[in-house]
Amino acid sequence: MYFGKKNKKSSLNKQTGDITSPFNNNMDEKQSVQQKGKVTPKTENLKPISDSTEVFIKEVKDQLHSPADLIIRNMTESITIIYIDNLVKEEILNGKILPVLQDIQNATPDSIHSQLPLPQVNVEDRLNECIKTMLTGAVIIHVAGYAMVTMVIIPARESRGLSAPENESQVIGSQVGFNESLSTNISLVRRFILSPDLSNEQLKVGNQTNTSLSILYIDGVASEQNVNTVRQRIQTLDIEDLIDSAELAELIDDSSLSIFPQMLLTERPDRFCDGLLSGKIGVLVDGSSMGILCPYAFIEFFQSREDRNLRWPIATFVRWLRFVAIFISIFFTPLYVASLTFHYEVIPQPLLVPLSESRAKVPFPPILEALFLELIMELLREAGARLPTKIGQTIGIVGGVVLGTAAVQAGITSNILIIIVALCALSSFITPSYMMGNVIRLLRFPIIILAGFWGYYGIMLAFCILVIHLLRQTSLGAPYMAPFYPPRLKDLGDSLVRLPYPFIVRKSPNARVENPEYSKVRVNLKGDKEKGEE
Known part of the structure; x- marks a missing residue:
């Protein structure tokens, strides 16, 4: 059995976003491991869009290998729409786009852009970007004589309804879990955290799948160093596909060869939000019903969100059990x-x-x-x-x-x-x-x-x-055995026992909360806030 490799020290450069903690892995070493066996990315196609409708349609068919679900409709003598069936919302297409195109006079890409009553309307002159956007659920509008198109993004993605978590059940507390829709999962997080400080950064990973993911954290609470580390590790990934969040967690953790997980996978929005409020960074992947939380200490894997919902003597007994x-x-x-x-x-x-x-x-x-x-x-x-x-x-x-x-x-x-x-x-x-x-x-x-x-x-x-x-x-460079090693007496209390709420400090043992005042706030039994020593 292999137990992993000792991590080396590294330095941080704020201009480049490199990692700067003595506990963080050497990013060069991390990237060298990821480089093994990777596929060389394809040369980006910068071919411009043709002003001829026939040539443009032929180029789209060649790029997509003439799929059976490619829909091509001639609206007028000069306007042609192209989209992939079942990827766009038919009711929006038929109710808000087609009527405008049928009534428009002297159509140009800019005039179509200005008259369509939809939020996500763009004008594009590159063929590769046009194809990528079409695959995400966009209607492409081509006007003969113009070397550009109007893209209307109206994705229609089927997803199952919200249901109770199957693998993380609890008796007292929220009974809703994530599903496979990224937008739905983000809305669940925002339902729990109604704060303007909740940051959402969206990235795409996978040369073939082009999978969307979101990095979530609370600005001013999460450590900027940890945020930069997660962002850099995801951006430096060069992989062909990404299907599930469990794959991403293994790709970006500190020691992928260790049998111990260094990031938590959870299907509970309340547990996910509790981690964000404690200074952690969350990652949601489109198509996955599990969210990633990091950094995570070993002892935190044995703590449950339900511990907060039980009386503190009972929750403490369950933890020791x-x-x-x-x-x-x-x-x-x-x-x-x-x-x-x-x-x-x-x-x-x-x-x-x-x-x-x-x-x-x-x-x-x-x-x-x-x-x-x-x-x-x-x-x-x-x-x-x-x-x-x-x-x-x-x-x-x-x-x-x-x-x-x-x-x-x-x-x-x-x-x-x-x-x-x-x-x-x-x-x-x-x-x-x-x-x-x-x-x-x-x-x-x-x-x-x-x-x-x-x-x-x-x-x-x-x-x-x-x-x-x-x-x-x-x-994420933080000690896995915190707060036992290195010993942190102020964090030992809420790790071994579930302290009463007047004594709880909302800070994870290894999250490195950016704002020191945030880790001091405690709530007494009367609901008043008081500041205590760290």
């Missing part, structure tokens, strides 16, 4: 293997007899027995996730009971190990982040192998390697 579940999920099965293989003396005397009777018919050593059951558990989990909902639940319950009972009766495994493996699997599902939950389940396998060969020494070796790797990781 998650920490206990992490330890159980990763180390419980390895401890069983190590104890039965090398360290019988640590097992309490009352448990020796039940353990001996349970393993009397098992012909395999504990390491093979544990790996076999863990593999079965992962197979059941994957099968339940890929099958339809009703069938998946049946497979998970019936399959687990039938296979577990059959394995014990056949003498392949023991009853006690089935209980331990089931407890470890249950503990891994408590993690609020799906990606971090996958990491926890994966970590069990190498630790079980080390425990089977070297016992408790192997477990300690795995634990040391894991801690060293986590201490070396960064997220």
Whole structure:
């Protein structure tokens, strides 16, 4: 297993937007990794638009390879419209564009531009820009005798309606999640944050897909250095396609070879907005129902937005329950293997007899027995996730009971190990982040192998390697293990426990809030604002 590479220091130049923190990755090194295997971008076509309608139509067909859904309509002797079917809103085309074109006299591109009652109307004289805009949902209006066109952008994009998040459910709080429409997702964010300081920068990534994405942050709260880092990493990407936000997160994070996620993927607008208000940078990708939040510390992956909605003693108990579940999920099965293989003396005397009777018919050593059951558990989990909902639940319950009972009766495994493996699997599902939950389940396998060969020494070796790797990781150059390393006592409180609201400081441990006053504001029980020490 590869645990990533140590990040090097770099410097910042404000004119060029380079990174300037001792915690940030060397951008040259980052870019050199991204350069490997990349495709050389195509030479940009700067061919001008022909003033002949026939030549222009032929050039458009050649560029688009004569698609079957290309619509060409002659409105008058001089006016021709071209668009791709199902990419434009037919009601706007028929209700606001065609009537104007039919009544216009002495049409020119400028006169059409001035008379169309729509916000997104442009005049273009480059063929490549005309084609790109047409693919985003534009109607192209060509007037014979003019080497330019009028582009009316009226995209029609189908998207599913808003629904409750499927992977990040909560009992108390908002019950709406992102969908695949970028404009809808941005509107959801603006519904939560009604502030003029909410900044939205739009970029396009992918030579083939030309995918739109938005970088969201609160001006004056998010660190300008972090914003420049995210912007630069996205702008320097040279890839052919971008389909989902998970791909983008892996492309722009600090250590793409690490198994630990350094950016949060969330489908909850309330959690996304909570991160923006804490000084983080968010990225929304068109076509993806998951938003990206960065920088993100390791401990924040085990915190839920619902913690803010529960009373602070209950939320604190749930957080500590998650920490206990992490330890159980990763180390419980390895401890069983190590104890039965090398360290019988640590097992309490009352448990020796039940353990001996349970393993009397098992012909395999504990390491093979544990790996076999863990593999079965992962197979059941994957099968339940890929099958339809009703069938998946049946497979998970019936399959687990039938296979577990059959394995014990056949003498392949023991009853006690089935209980331990089931407890470890249950503990891994408590993690609020799906990606971090996958990491926890994966970590069990190498630790079980080390425990089977070297016992408790192997477990300690795995634990040391894991801690060293986590201490070396960064997220946008910020320490991944903040606020534990480097130690920040003022941030420890709201990390380990959910403090009462009068003592909560709205600042992420590694977000580097730009405005110092923002990280000091606290709200007392009467609703008055007071400033406390950092």
